[in-house]
Amino acid sequence: MTAAQDTLDDxxxxxxxxxxxxRSLSLVDPRSFFLYAGAGxxxxxxxxxxxxSVLEEYxxxxxxxxxxxxxxxxxxxxxxxxxxxxxxxxxxHVATIHSFxxxxxxxxxxDIRRWLAARLPTExxxxxxxxxxxxxxxxxxxxxxxxxxxxxxxxxxxxxxxxTYNPTGDNFGRDALSHEEVISMSSEFLTTKPTLQKIxxxxxxxxxxxxxxxxxxPLMEALLSFEETYQGRFVLGLFGDTMQRIxxxxxxxxxxxxxxxxxxxxxxxxxxxxxxxxxxxxxxxADADGWEQRARSDRSGGYAFTYILxxxxxxKPATEAKIREDLAKRTEDASWNDPxxxxxxxxEHHMAAARLGFEAVFNALDPVPSYRTxxxxxxxxxxxxxxERVLPLVEASRAGDPYGVMAVLRExxxxxxxxxxxxxxSSTAAGMKTVRDATSALxxxxxxxxxxxxxxVLSVISGTRLFAIPEALTEFTHGETLGPSSxxxxxxxQRSAAWRAFFEAPFSEIPTYKEYVADxxxxxxxQGVKGLEFPRVMVIADDASMRFKGAASYEKLLGxxxxxxxxxxxxxxxxxxxxxxTRRLLYVTCTRAxxxxxxxxxxxxxNSVSETVQKKGWFTAEEVITSxx
DNA sequence: TGGGTCAGTGTTTTT
DNA sequence: CACTGACCCA
Numbered sequence: 001m002t003a004a005q006d007t008l009d010d011x012x013x014x015x016x017x018x019x020x021x022x023r024s025l026s027l028v029d030p031r032s033f034f035l036y037a038g039a040g041x042x043x044x045x046x047x048x049x050x051x052x053s054v055l056e057e058y059x060x061x062x063x064x065x066x067x068x069x070x071x072x073x074x075x076x077x078x079x080x081x082x083x084x085x086x087x088x089x090x091x092x093h094v095a096t097i098h099s100f101x102x103x104x105x106x107x108x109x110x111d112i113r114r115w116l117a118a119r120l121p122t123e124x125x126x127x128x129x130x131x132x133x134x135x136x137x138x139x140x141x142x143x144x145x146x147x148x149x150x151x152x153x154x155x156x157x158x159x160x161x162x163x164t165y166n167p168t169g170d171n172f173g174r175d176a177l178s179h180e181e182v183i184s185m186s187s188e189f190l191t192t193k194p195t196l197q198k199i200x201x202x203x204x205x206x207x208x209x210x211x212x213x214x215x216x217x218p219l220m221e222a223l224l225s226f227e228e229t230y231q232g233r234f235v236l237g238l239f240g241d242t243m244q245r246i247x248x249x250x251x252x253x254x255x256x257x258x259x260x261x262x263x264x265x266x267x268x269x270x271x272x273x274x275x276x277x278x279x280x281x282x283x284x285x286a287d288a289d290g291w292e293q294r295a296r297s298d299r300s301g302g303y304a305f306t307y308i309l310x311x312x313x314x315x316k317p318a319t320e321a322k323i324r325e326d327l328a329k330r331t332e333d334a335s336w337n338d339p340x341x342x343x344x345x346x347x348e349h350h351m352a353a354a355r356l357g358f359e360a361v362f363n364a365l366d367p368v369p370s371y372r373t374x375x376x377x378x379x380x381x382x383x384x385x386x387x388e389r390v391l392p393l394v395e396a397s398r399a400g401d402p403y404g405v406m407a408v409l410r411e412x413x414x415x416x417x418x419x420x421x422x423x424x425x426s427s428t429a430a431g432m433k434t435v436r437d438a439t440s441a442l443x444x445x446x447x448x449x450x451x452x453x454x455x456x457v458l459s460v461i462s463g464t465r466l467f468a469i470p471e472a473l474t475e476f477t478h479g480e481t482l483g484p485s486s487x488x489x490x491x492x493x494q495r496s497a498a499w500r501a502f503f504e505a506p507f508s509e510i511p512t513y514k515e516y517v518a519d520x521x522x523x524x525x526x527q528g529v530k531g532l533e534f535p536r537v538m539v540i541a542d543d544a545s546m547r548f549k550g551a552a553s554y555e556k557l558l559g560x561x562x563x564x565x566x567x568x569x570x571x572x573x574x575x576x577x578x579x580x581x582t583r584r585l586l587y588v589t590c591t592r593a594x595x596x597x598x599x600x601x602x603x604x605x606x607n608s609v610s611e612t613v614q615k616k617g618w619f620t621a622e623e624v625i626t627s628x629x
Numbered sequence: 630t631g632g633g634t635c636a637g638t639g640t641t642t643t644t
Numbered sequence: 645c646a647c648t649g650a651c652c653c654a
Contacts, residue, residue, distance in 0.1 A: 075642075098643045130636095139637055166644055179643055216643085247642070348640060527641050548640040550645030566645060578645065 006297035010269055013294075017265035018046055022053045024263050025206055025235055032227055032236040033263035034212075034255065038293045039281060039591030040272025040533065043239050047071070047210060048085045050237070051092055054206060059091055068093040070204035072100050074211040078531055082210070093204070097215055098179060101186035102165045104196065111193070112163050112177070115185050120154045187222035201230055211530065212238035213245035213254055220251045228259070243285055244588050246527055252576060268294050272533050273594055274302020281591045283618045288583055303331045303596035306613055307625045308606045311544045316602070317355045320344070320538065322628045323600060327536075331596045336536055343534035344523050345589045347546055349376065352523035356516055358509035361454075364501035368494055378517035382470040382499075386507070387514045388412075389467050390442070390457055395511075397443050409435060414468050438464035446507075454510070455503025473499065526585050529592055537593035539586070542602040552582040559612035560605035 017035065024031040037043045054062075054069050062068065071094040073079040082094050095103065105112060127147045134140050156174045165177050177185070189196050200207075207223070209215055215223075227236040242255050251257065258264075270278045275295035282292045307323050321339070328336035335341040346352045353362035365375045365383070374380035378387065389412045396404030409416050415435045422431065442460050445452040461467050462477035469477055476499060515521045519528070541554035555561040557579050563571075570577045590597050603609045606626055613619045 076644095096643065102644075134636065164644095182644085214642090249642090525641070546640085548638090548645085549647070551640055553645080564645075 003297065010271075010296040010298070014041070014267040014269050017267045018049055020263055020265040021046060021050045021237065024237065025050060025054050025057075027058065027205060030205070030232060030235045031263045032231070032234075033265060034238045034258045035240070036264060036266035036291070037239070038241050038243065038267075038270065038291060039588070040270040041267040041293065042269070042271050043210070043241075044081065044085070044531070046267070047082065047208060047239055050208065051086050055089065055091060062091050067202070068204055070100065070207040071095070072097055072207070072209045072215065074214050075530070078210055097219060098182060101182050101219060104186040104200070105182065105189055106165070108189070109161060109163060111189065112185065113157055113160065115188070116181075117154070117157055120150050124150050124154070183216050183219055187218040190222040191225050197226065197229070200226070201234055205233075206235045206237065208237040208239065210239050211244075212240040213242050214240070214247045214250040216249050217251045220254070224257060231261070243288060243291070243584055244530065246530065246585060246588055268292075269296065270294065271296060271299075273299065273591065275300045276302035276304050277590065277593050277597055280304045280597065280618060281587060283616060284583060284587050284590065287616075288580070304590075304599075304619065305330060305597075305623050305625060306599040306601060306619050307628075308601045308603060308609050309626070310606055311602045311604050313602060316542070319628065320355070320540070320600060323538070323598060326625070326628060327596065327598055333536070333596065336596075340522050342522055342536045342538055343529070343592065344538045344540060345526055345529060345592070346523065346540045347526050347542075347551060347585070348548065349525060350547065351540065351542065351545055352516060352521070352525065356512045356521055356523055358513040358516065360505035361502060361509045361513050364498050364505060368498045371495070371498070376517060378514065382472045385461070385467060385470055385473070386454060386457065386510045390461070390507075391510050391514065393439070394443065394446055398446070405439065409439065413466055415466060435466075438466040442466055451506045451508045453503060454505050454507055457507055458503065476500075476503070526589050530588060532592060533594055534592055535595045537589065537596075538598045538600060539589040540600050541586075544602060544604075550578070552585050553578045554582055554586075554601060555603060555605075557582040557586070558601065558603070558609040560603045560608045
């Protein structure tokens with residue numbers, strides 16, 4: 001047998017699974033299916049192939065009758081990727097879970113109103129009960145506010161003609177629905193409203209769900225029940241991997257909930273990773289469901305190492321730099337020396353912030369609940385003054401690009417408006433001098449590679465009016481005091497404190513922050529990299545610096561800490577344990593790697609961890625490194 | 630004042 | 645899920 005023949009065998013080994021999916025997607029003999037496929041098995045390719053086969057078979061007819069293939073993804077990134085692969089053909093309705101759920105209920109004003117009218121009183125009653133039991137705290141203030149807002153919403157219900165779905169926290173109007181409401185409502189309507197069912201049935205004869213293990217439980221259950229009702233007239237196709245369920249809201253034991261009559265195609269190949277990495281993934285998975293993947297014959301080799309260090313390690317980022325150097329030698333891959341060529345995965349954003357170097361900005365703004373979403377996706381309006389105006393200006397100037405500087409000014413500076421240029425002096429030339437002076441005053445802060453504080457930057461801008469000052473920041477630019485801090489730490493005070501802390505942060509944190517939120521940094525969270533792949537992956541397991549302890553515990557999974565009472569109780573009750581959750585996270589992260597993977601563990605009991613990972617057969621003695629000398 | 634109890638707090642993603 | 649801290653009672 002030749003190598004070329006082996007590779008060909010690998011290519012076609014899982015062809016029967018794709019063929020079974022193709023046959024399932026039939027209007028003559030429709031069969032729902034659940035695809036068993038682990039990491040790197042080409043799930044997205046199977047999905048794309050399935051879509052193309054539907055296009056070939058039914059494309060013309062679907063278009064004529066206004067039918068579509070529904071494809072539900074979990075993230076926007078996944079939706080974009082699928083749209084790209086099917087060339088945006090409108091016969092496919094590709095949408096995130098939330099957006100798809102919204103299309104089911106959008107415009108059904110009367111139903112929505114009735115649903116809210118039935119639900120709001122219950123919610124209010126529950127909140128009042130909690131309020132009666134609870135004590136004075138941030139939570140009770142929040143509850144009081146919620147009760148008030150829900151009452152007002154209930155009162156206003158009859159006046160709302162159009163409900164909207166844009167929960168932006170800040171200006172959450174009475175006509176706006178929350179994420180949770182949209183999901184609950186669409187799930188309920190889908191199971192109880194025959195008219196909606198008829199519409200879905202005739203519009204989406206085939207509904208495919210990517211990452212079905214993470215699809216929100218209510219919607220998943222509604223779809224399963226819908227499929228049960230209309231079996232033989234509708235195909236529900238689930239793509240996913242139960243081992244890669246990383247959100248608590250996904251349906252537990254999805255595989256067991258799938259009826260016997262469904263097709264269950266299975267893929268065993270992993271086309272992404274080298275053999276050593278797949279062997280690690282199989283070993284991690286052994287304690288869960290024992291499902292095993294196979295490497296391609298042309299993907300042998302690869303590296304897996306674990307660095308087990310004490311929790312007390314002083315400078316973790318520096319230690320990790322040393323680890324990268326060490327890995328460059330061990331794997332004979334110099335790219336490990338280049339931090340940008342390595343993807344480092346942390347569990348929480350603040351760990352990435354600390355390593356990338358925007359901790360001051362992060363610690364200032366992330367704690368404010370109403371800012372958090374905008375802060376994390378880079379759309380927080382006041383911050384855009386720094387990321388979208390000042391930063392491009394400074395960068396263009398540093399690059400010696402006067403046209404770039406002008407472009408930023410022309411687009412964003414109010415001093416460049418026709419009106420401003422006229423009134424600044426008798427001539428346009430005088431107006432332009434104002435702009436030049438304002439610009440150099442700002443750029444002067446950055447002379448000789450200086451690193452001003454964000455507050456200094458704001459002062460100069462407010463003095464020169466080079467850019468408009470965002471509403472939220474104006475109170476800090478007039479030199480007026482905010483009055484005595486009130487007894488209750490209200491939202492306003494929290495925001496003020498947040499901005500004050502932000503003003504102390506060095507401006508040099510702005511570019512790294514911007515890079516991170518644009519997903520262009522070498523760091524990511526465990527959750528954010530689902531479905532992605534990288535040549536070199538470094539996984540950081542650091543329980544001690546985790547803020548949300550319940551999310552995972554590497555110390556417990558790796559035998560450095562005994563199970564808690566809750567763990568024992570969960571095992572007794574057959575419920576999910578922190579071991580299960582941590583194992584799945586570890587599986588998801590390690591399987592992102594194509595060539596080599598390094599698991600960096602900070603532990604209180606390094607010796608126990610070292611023993612555990614070898615005993616479990618995850619790493620050999622040579623692959624366990626406990627000191628960097 | 631010490632011990633026991635329980636509410637509150639924190640994390641990820643979604644328009 | 646694990647921990648903190650407020651509160652109650654002895």
